[in-house]
Amino acid sequence: MALINQFQTYSQKENTVTNNVLLMLSRLYQINPSYYADYMAAITEASDGYEVIPSFMQQVGNKGNGIIDGYIQIPASKVIIETKLSSLELKGKLLKYTESFEQAEHKILLHLSSQRYSEADEREINEALKSMVKGAPVFFYSKTFEEFTVQLDLLAREHPYEKSLRELADDFNDYCESGGLISNDRHILRAMACGQSFDLNVKHQFYFDDAARGYRPFTYLGIYSWKSVRHIGKVENMIVADYSATAGLTVIESEKPVTEQQEDRLIQAIEESVAAGWRIETGHRFFLLNDFHETDFQKTSPGGIFRVRYFNLKDTLGNVPDITASIAEQLNQQTWE
Numbered sequence: 001m002a003l004i005n006q007f008q009t010y011s012q013k014e015n016t017v018t019n020n021v022l023l024m025l026s027r028l029y030q031i032n033p034s035y036y037a038d039y040m041a042a043i044t045e046a047s048d049g050y051e052v053i054p055s056f057m058q059q060v061g062n063k064g065n066g067i068i069d070g071y072i073q074i075p076a077s078k079v080i081i082e083t084k085l086s087s088l089e090l091k092g093k094l095l096k097y098t099e100s101f102e103q104a105e106h107k108i109l110l111h112l113s114s115q116r117y118s119e120a121d122e123r124e125i126n127e128a129l130k131s132m133v134k135g136a137p138v139f140f141y142s143k144t145f146e147e148f149t150v151q152l153d154l155l156a157r158e159h160p161y162e163k164s165l166r167e168l169a170d171d172f173n174d175y176c177e178s179g180g181l182i183s184n185d186r187h188i189l190r191a192m193a194c195g196q197s198f199d200l201n202v203k204h205q206f207y208f209d210d211a212a213r214g215y216r217p218f219t220y221l222g223i224y225s226w227k228s229v230r231h232i233g234k235v236e237n238m239i240v241a242d243y244s245a246t247a248g249l250t251v252i253e254s255e256k257p258v259t260e261q262q263e264d265r266l267i268q269a270i271e272e273s274v275a276a277g278w279r280i281e282t283g284h285r286f287f288l289l290n291d292f293h294e295t296d297f298q299k300t301s302p303g304g305i306f307r308v309r310y311f312n313l314k315d316t317l318g319n320v321p322d323i324t325a326s327i328a329e330q331l332n333q334q335t336w337e
Contacts, residue, residue, distance in 0.1 A: 017181065018083040021112065021148070024172045028152075031164050035155060040079075042151050044108055044141055077106035084113040085181070091125060098132050107138040114181055117142040145181040149173045154322075185217035187320050189232065189311040191224045191297075193304065198225045200276060204269035205233055205292040208278070211240045211252075211285045216310065220324070221287055222297070224305060229297035229331065233289030234324050237262055242282045243270045262288055293328035301337035311336070 029036040056072055080097050082089050089111060101107045109129070111117065117125070122142055129138040149172060156162070156169040176182045192209070194201050201207055201223050209215075222229035238255040239262070249267050251258050266286055273280055299305070313320045317330050 014083050014085055017085065017179065018081065020172075020175060021081065021083065024148075024152070024168065027168055028165075031162070031168065035159070035162075035165060038158075039151060039155055042155075043110075043143060043148070044139060075106060076102070077108070078102070079108040079110060081110045081112055084111070084115075086114040088113060088115055088117060088121075091121070091128075094125065095128055095132060098129060098138060101138060103136070107136060109138050109140045111140070111142045112145065112148070113142075114145055116144055145176045146183075146186070149176050149182060150322075153319075183217060184312065184314065186219045187312055187314040188216070188218035189220040189222050189229075189313055190215065190218040191222035191229045191305065191309045191311065193307050194223050194225045197273070197278060198223065198230075200269070200273050200278075202231055204265070204272070205289040206266070206269050207287045207289075208273070208280050208284045209287070211283050213285075215308075218310065220313070220327070221289055222295075222311075224309070227299045227304060229295060231292060231294050232297075232324065232328050232331070233292035236288045236290040238285060238287055239266065240285045241266065243267065243274075244281060291324040293325050295328035295331045297331040298335045299337065300335045 025036065025039075028039060078101055080100060082094060082097065094109070094111065097109060098107075122140065125140050129140055149169075152169045152172055156166045159165055173182075177184050192207050194207075197208075207221055207223070218235070220232050220234055223231040237258065239258060240252040240254070242250045242252065249263055249270075251263075266288065269286070270280060313327065316334055316336070317327070321327050321330070
């Protein structure tokens with residue numbers, strides 16, 4: 001028998017996704033309006049003027065014409081959400097939604113998808129909104145489903161004794177994952193077997209592998225040796241590069257732009273590895289790690305691993321901490337076969 005989820009999980013149509021996002025927000029408000037206010041402040045980066053909790057005041061001046069004894073106010077506001085599953089809405093269509101805003105309102109326009117507009121596109125949209133909208137400005141935000149789930153999880157952690165909030169965060173995350181709206185690769189640890197390269201891998205917080213080898217998406221890389229994952233780090237960049245003492249480092253491809261600091265670090269790691277006898281000057285992919293921590297995630301079954309082993313940290317730990325040091329600490333208490 002399947003567990004009941006607060007969110008309908010059998011369709012990926014945009015209207016169903018939008019309905020479930022609104023259901024999550026309305027449910028959050030029902031649990032506690034202040035939670036909803038904190039959540040929206042975080043999602044919209046605390047844009048001034050958006051309030052959902054009444055202000056209760058007394059003895060308020062009536063613009064020079066007497067004193068009001070009791071005064072309750074919630075400023076007018078409107079949030080418009082455009083939902084796309086895995087693409088970006090046409091900018092022209094997005095700008096047309098401004099017709100639904102009223103002059104006196106605090107105006108928020110949210111684009112929600114698995115993708116985000118680039119910073120340049122966001123600036124362009126915001127500049128266009130300034131010239132199109134009368135009265136108060138429209139605050140435009142491009143957000144991903146993952147950002148929505150992460151922020152809800154952070155809110156639940158701030159209120160650990162609020163069971164309904166925790167259930168809401170878990171159910172919404174499960175819905176987004178099962179619907180393909182977010183990837184669970186942020187919870188994936190790729191443990192790589194290290195033999196004689198262990199000291200180099202740890203010293204330079206990196207791993208090298210044949211560039212022709214494929215891999216599934218992952219966020220954390222573990223250094224495995226002596227029947228245990230001994231260190232883990234978060235992947236900072238994945239770089240395919242060739243190196244020679246005369247030509248230096250030639251980047252062939254990379255997951256992210258290669259910074260000068262990353263290039264210097266990789267050159268040093270390659271040079272020391274080559275001096276130790278590793279022929280990695282060409283044809284290799286390099287995984288640069290940061291937030292690197294020692295752990296002892298032990299294998300209890302006989303034998304070692306053949307090169308690589310993947311772990312879903314959500315299955316191993318349950319609630320996966322955002323801090324790598326906390327993950328390393330919790331893995332110390334776990335074993336695997």
